Amino acid sequence: MTTKYAALLRGINVSGHKRVPMAELRTVLGELGHTDIATHLQSGNAVFRSTDEDENALAAALEEALHERFGFSVGCIVRSHAYLAAVADACPYPAAELEGKQLHVTYVDRPVDAGRFAGLDPQAYLPEAFEIGDRCLYLYAPDGLGRSKLAEALARPRQTEGLTATTRNWNTVAKLVEMTRV
Incomplete structure (x- = not known):
């Protein structure tokens, strides 16, 4: 079974700093084994499906992959649809x-x-x-x-x-x- 998540990246693409193109973010998420990937705006919002149910582990893996790809740290928060809907x-x-x-x-x-x-x-x-x-x-x-x-x-x-x-x-x-x- 898969769950749909949103990845929220902190402080990217602001005034030319910590530039993470959304196409590359989608590629990184795909390389991590996620599917049904889409991005929203240029400010670090991506959605994806995963069989992993540990939001913190998903965020940590994405942070590590982004650091390896871009050479700088990006804080990430990953949350499921159920959580996002409950917050709203x-x-x-x-x-x-x-x-x-x-x-x-x-x-x-x-x-x-x-x-x-x-x-x-x-x-x-x-x-x-x-x-x-x-x-x-x-x-x-x-x-x-x-x-x-x-x-x-x-x-x-x-x-x-x-x-x-x-x-x-x-x-x-x-x-x-x-x-x-x-």
């Missing part, structure tokens, strides 16, 4: 009423302890807001991620130390749920 369904914000650029999900490689954010005063960032989900953070940024002071605060080393995390806007979140549907 659990969104604490009215996604249908918002523009895709206003709502984001930061996927994290492990559960996030609320203690990481104890030093943040949510009132200081209003109307921006965030909520902790299952190995993710939901971020409401009405003026977009680029202008978000809360996103900046959430990305500080105290909040991210030891984590692999990568953020997608709601349009991409929804597209990955659709692309991984069996």
Whole structure:
């Protein structure tokens, strides 16, 4: 039996740094034995089928293969359709009423302890807001991620130390749920 997954690569193809062409990403995934491979956008979103059920092992193998191919490290998170759909369904914000650029999900490689954010005063960032989900953070940024002071605060080393995390806007979140549907 195979499962359909999304691979979310962190920090590639940004301002010409850590360039990973999507055709080569598809090739790497194929060389790892995955099938039904497709990519979305140039920002490191790929879907594939695999018989392996260990998301962490899939991510580690992809990180290693990318390092061998390109000579630099790329953090990867691999998640199944079931997980991606559950994250979308659990969104604490009215996604249908918002523009895709206003709502984001930061996927994290492990559960996030609320203690990481104890030093943040949510009132200081209003109307921006965030909520902790299952190995993710939901971020409401009405003026977009680029202008978000809360996103900046959430990305500080105290909040991210030891984590692999990568953020997608709601349009991409929804597209990955659709692309991984069996």
